[in-house]
Amino acid sequence: MKRLLYNFRQLWLEKLIFRLVTVYLALLVVLVLVLPWLPLPFAPNYLDLNHIFQPPFANVQGAGAAHWFGTDALGRDVLTETLYGARTGLFISLPVVITSTFIGLMLGAGAGFFGDNQLRISRAALLLSPLLLFPLFYFGLYLPLHIQQYHLPASYMWLSWGTLALLLGISWLLHLVLQRLAWFRYKAAFPLDMLIIRVIEVVSSVPWLILVLLLASFMPPSVMLLSLILIFTNWTHTARLARAEMLRIKAMPYMEAGRALGFTDARLVLKQALPNMMGPVLVAFGFSLAALLTLESTLSFLGIGLPPTIVSWGRTITGIRSNTSAWWLVAFPGGFLALTVLALQTFSYYLRLMLQNNSKI
Amino acid sequence: MRYYLLKRLFLAIPVLWLLATLVFMLSRLLPGSYAAESILQEGNGYYAKGSAADRATAYQQYLIRTGQHLPLFYFSVSSGATPPDSLLRLLPEAAQHNLQQLAWHIGNWQEAYTFWRTLQELQLHAGPAELQALAPFLQTITTTTNVQQRVEAARAIIKYDTASPLARKLYRLALKLQQQHRLSFMIPSLRWHGTANQYHKWLTGILHGNLGNSYRDSRSVTDIIVETSANTFWIIFISMLLTTLAALELSIKLMQPRYKQWRKAVMPLLFLIDSIPLFVLALLLLVLFASPAFLQLFPVYGLGYGYGGQTRIEQITHTLPYLVLPILCLSLAHLPYLVNQFYNALSAAESMDYTRTARAKGLPYGLIIRKHMLRNALLPIITLLSDFLPALIAGSVIIETIFAIPGMGRLLVTSVQARDYPLLVAIVLVVAVAKVVSHVLADICYAYADPRIRYQSQA
Numbered sequence: 001m002k003r004l005l006y007n008f009r010q011l012w013l014e015k016l017i018f019r020l021v022t023v024y025l026a027l028l029v030v031l032v033l034v035l036p037w038l039p040l041p042f043a044p045n046y047l048d049l050n051h052i053f054q055p056p057f058a059n060v061q062g063a064g065a066a067h068w069f070g071t072d073a074l075g076r077d078v079l080t081e082t083l084y085g086a087r088t089g090l091f092i093s094l095p096v097v098i099t100s101t102f103i104g105l106m107l108g109a110g111a112g113f114f115g116d117n118q119l120r121i122s123r124a125a126l127l128l129s130p131l132l133l134f135p136l137f138y139f140g141l142y143l144p145l146h147i148q149q150y151h152l153p154a155s156y157m158w159l160s161w162g163t164l165a166l167l168l169g170i171s172w173l174l175h176l177v178l179q180r181l182a183w184f185r186y187k188a189a190f191p192l193d194m195l196i197i198r199v200i201e202v203v204s205s206v207p208w209l210i211l212v213l214l215l216a217s218f219m220p221p222s223v224m225l226l227s228l229i230l231i232f233t234n235w236t237h238t239a240r241l242a243r244a245e246m247l248r249i250k251a252m253p254y255m256e257a258g259r260a261l262g263f264t265d266a267r268l269v270l271k272q273a274l275p276n277m278m279g280p281v282l283v284a285f286g287f288s289l290a291a292l293l294t295l296e297s298t299l300s301f302l303g304i305g306l307p308p309t310i311v312s313w314g315r316t317i318t319g320i321r322s323n324t325s326a327w328w329l330v331a332f333p334g335g336f337l338a339l340t341v342l343a344l345q346t347f348s349y350y351l352r353l354m355l356q357n358n359s360k361i
Numbered sequence: 362m363r364y365y366l367l368k369r370l371f372l373a374i375p376v377l378w379l380l381a382t383l384v385f386m387l388s389r390l391l392p393g394s395y396a397a398e399s400i401l402q403e404g405n406g407y408y409a410k411g412s413a414a415d416r417a418t419a420y421q422q423y424l425i426r427t428g429q430h431l432p433l434f435y436f437s438v439s440s441g442a443t444p445p446d447s448l449l450r451l452l453p454e455a456a457q458h459n460l461q462q463l464a465w466h467i468g469n470w471q472e473a474y475t476f477w478r479t480l481q482e483l484q485l486h487a488g489p490a491e492l493q494a495l496a497p498f499l500q501t502i503t504t505t506t507n508v509q510q511r512v513e514a515a516r517a518i519i520k521y522d523t524a525s526p527l528a529r530k531l532y533r534l535a536l537k538l539q540q541q542h543r544l545s546f547m548i549p550s551l552r553w554h555g556t557a558n559q560y561h562k563w564l565t566g567i568l569h570g571n572l573g574n575s576y577r578d579s580r581s582v583t584d585i586i587v588e589t590s591a592n593t594f595w596i597i598f599i600s601m602l603l604t605t606l607a608a609l610e611l612s613i614k615l616m617q618p619r620y621k622q623w624r625k626a627v628m629p630l631l632f633l634i635d636s637i638p639l640f641v642l643a644l645l646l647l648v649l650f651a652s653p654a655f656l657q658l659f660p661v662y663g664l665g666y667g668y669g670g671q672t673r674i675e676q677i678t679h680t681l682p683y684l685v686l687p688i689l690c691l692s693l694a695h696l697p698y699l700v701n702q703f704y705n706a707l708s709a710a711e712s713m714d715y716t717r718t719a720r721a722k723g724l725p726y727g728l729i730i731r732k733h734m735l736r737n738a739l740l741p742i743i744t745l746l747s748d749f750l751p752a753l754i755a756g757s758v759i760i761e762t763i764f765a766i767p768g769m770g771r772l773l774v775t776s777v778q779a780r781d782y783p784l785l786v787a788i789v790l791v792v793a794v795a796k797v798v799s800h801v802l803a804d805i806c807y808a809y810a811d812p813r814i815r816y817q818s819q820a
Contacts, residue, residue: 207751304777327655
C-alpha cells in the first residue's frame with residue numbers, strides 16, 4: 001500500500017498529463033456530488049415544449065434562460081441533461097465496480113490461494129451443506145418473498161426465518177454427532193479453484209453486452225436490478241486477475257516465511273497477499289469503471305435496463321435517431337462521456353506503467 | 362489433431378448446456394410475458410376489440426399452442442398451498458395472483474380453488490347491470506386478505522340477489538373459510554411432472570435441431586436466425602479482415618525507425634479513439650457523413666431493398682454503400698486495441714536474437730519485420746483475433762441497431778424489447794457456439810503458425 005502511494009506521488013510529480021487527469025476526475029466527483037445545489041436554469045426532465053431541437057448557443061426569446069447546449073425533442077435542456085447524466089452514470093457505475101471488484105477479489109484470491117486441494121473440509125460438512133441449500137432458499141427467500149407478495153401477516157416471515165434457524169441448529173448438532181465417526185471426520189479436498197473457473201467460464205461464454213441485454217430483458221427496468229445484473233456479470237475480470245496475482249504471490253519467499261512462522265490462512269491472505277496485489281487490482285478498477293460508464297450509456301441508448309424517466313447520457317443521445325441533424329445531442333453528452341472514459345483510461349494506464357517499471361527494478 | 366479438436370468441442374458442451382439451461386430457466390421463471398402484454402391488455406394489439414372473456418380464451422389457446430401451459434421442469438418444489446401448475450398456468454397473471462393469494466391465506470389450494478371457481482361462475486352468469494352493481498363487492502372479494510371483509514362482501518352479494526344458488530354457495534364457502542387459518546403453506550411440497558414439461562420439450566427440440574418458434578410471429582427461430590445471420594456474418598467478416606489488415610500494416614509501419622515521428626502522433630490518436638464508445642463513434646460518423654446537415658455521402662438506414670437486381674453482383678453493388686459506414690465504424694472502434702497489441706507482440710519479437718542476426722546480415726528493416734518478427738509474433742496475434750470475435754459480435758448489436766441493418770444484433774435488441782424468449786435463447790446459443798468455434802479455429806491456426814505445436818491426445 002505504501003508503495004502504491006509512493007508510486008502515485010511520483011507520477012503526480014513527473015507526469016503533467018497524470019496531474020491533469022487526476023484533477024479532472026476529482027473535479028468530476030465534486031461536480032456530481034454538489035450538482036443538486038448548483039444554480040442551473042433548468043431542472044432535469046423539465047420539458048420546455050416551446051423550444052424543441054434548439055441549436056446550442058442560440059439566443060432564444062421567451063425561454064426564461066438560455067439553453068447553452070440546445071434542447072432535445074421534448075425541449076429538455078441538454079446542458080442540464082449532460083451534467084445529470086454524469087451523476088447517473090457515476091452513481092450507478094461506482095457502487096457496481098466497488099462491489100464487483102470486492103467479490104471478484106475474494107473469489108479470485110480464494111481460488112488462487114486454495115487451488116483444488118488446499119481447502120479441506122470434513123466430509124460431514126461437505127455432505128450437510130448442499131442439503132442446507134434447499135431450506136436456505138425455501139425458508140430464507142421463497143417463503144418471505146411470497147408472504148410479502150400475498151400480504152400474509154408479517155409475523156409469518158419471522159416464523160419462516162425461525163424455522164430456518166431451527167433447521168440450521170439441528171444440522172449443526174447433526175454435524176457434531178457425525179464428527180464422532182472417523183469416516184465423516186476425514187477432511188476431503190474441496191475443488192474451489194475448479195468450481196470458480198467453471199462459473200467464470202459460463203459467465204464469460206457470451207460477450208458482456210449481450211449477456212447484460214439478455215438478463216435485463218427478464219426483469220422490469222430498474223436501477224437496482226440493473227446494478228445487480230452488472231455486478232453479477234462484471235466480477236469475472238477481477239476474479240481472473242486476482243487469481244493470477246495470487247498464484248504469483250503464493251510462490252514468493254515472504255509467503256513461505258509467513259507459513260513457516262505458523263500464520264493462519266486468513267492472515268496470510270488478508271495481511272500478506274492482498275496488499276501486494278492492490279496495484280494491478282486498482283489498475284483494473286479504473287479500466288472497469290470506464291467500461292461500465294460506456295456500458296451504462298450504451299444500455300440507456302438502446303432503451304434497455306434503465307427506466308426512461310432516469311436522466312442519462314445514453315437517453316439524451318438517443319434523441320439523434322429522430323433528427324439526424326441535431327448534432328449537439330451527440331456531441332455534448334458523448335464528448336463528456338468520452339472525456340471521462342479517456343481520463344479514467346489514462347489514469348489507469350499511467351498507474352500500470354509505473355507499477356511495471358517499479359517491479360522491474 | 363482431429364481427435365484433439367473433437368475433444369475440445371465435446372468439452373464445450375457442458376458449458377453451453379449450463380448456459381442455455383440457466384438462460385432458459387431465468388427467462389421462464391420471471392413474471393411478465395409477451396403474451397400477457399400483447400393479448401390481455403385492453404386497447405392493445407390484435408385482440409383490442411374483443412371482450413375480456415374472448416381475450417382470456419385467446420390467451421389460453423396461445424399458451425397451449427406455444428407450450429407455455431406446461432410445467433417448467435421435471436419436478437417442482439413449492440409451498441403446499443400453491444395450486445398445481447396444470448391449474449395455474451392457463452390463467453392470466455392477475456388471476457394467478459388472486460388465486461395464489463387466496464390459497465396461501467387459506468393454506469389449502471383445493472378449497473381456495475372451489476371458492477375461486479364459484480366466484481368466476483357467478484361473474485360469468487351475472488348480467489351486465491348486475492355486474493355493475495356488484496362490481497365493488499366482487500372487487501373486494503377477489504383481492505381482500507381480510508376474512509371478515511370477504512364474508513361481508515359475500516353477504517352483500519346475497520342481499521342483492523337472494524335467489525341465486527351461486528351466491529348462496531359463495532357465502533357458504535366464505536363462512537367455511539372463515540374458520541380456517543392454517544399454517545400449511547409453510548410445508549414444501551414436491552411435485553413430479555414427468556417429461557411433459559417445457560424444459561424437456563425445449564431440450565429435445567434442440568437436440569433435433571429445432572430451436573422453437575418465435576413468440577411474436579410463430580415463425581421458426583432457426584429460419585429467422587439463418588435469414589438474419591448472413592448480414593451479420595458479412596459485416597463481422599469484412600470488418601475483421603479490414604481491422605486486422607489495417608492494424609498489421611499500421612503496427613509494422615510504426616515499428617520501423619523511420620516512422621518514429623508518426624508514432625508520436627498516431628499512438629495518442631488511437632488512444633483517443635479508443636476512449637470514444639462505439640455508439641457515440643457510430644452516431645458521430647452518421648451525423649458527419651450521412652446527415653443533410655453536413656455531408657450526405659452515404660445512405661443512412663437499412664440495406665436498401667426492392668431495387669436489388671437479379672445477379673449477385675448487382676445486389677452487392679446495390680447494398681455496398683449501405684454497408685460502408687457500419688463496417689467503417691466497427692473497424693475504427695476496434696483498431697486501437699489491435700494496433701496496440703500487435704505493436705507489443707512485435708516489440709517482444711524485436712529483442713530476440715534472430716532479429717539481431719537478421720539485422721547483422723544487412724536485411725532491410727521492413728523485410729526483417731515481415732519475414733522474421735511477424736512469423737514469430739503470430740501466436741499472440743492469433744489469440745488476440747480469437748478473442749476479438751466476441752467483441753465484434755457485441756459491437757454488431759450496436760451498429761446494426763443504429764444503422765437499422767436487419768441482422769442478428771438488431772434482432773437481439775428487438776427481441777429483448779418484445780421479450781421474445783425462444784429467439785433470445787437461440788441467439789445467445791449461437792453467439793456462445795461462435796465463441797467456441799473461434800477458439801477451436803485459433804487452435805488450428807496455432808498448429809499452422811508454429812509447426813512445433815502438435816495436439817497429441819494425452820489419454
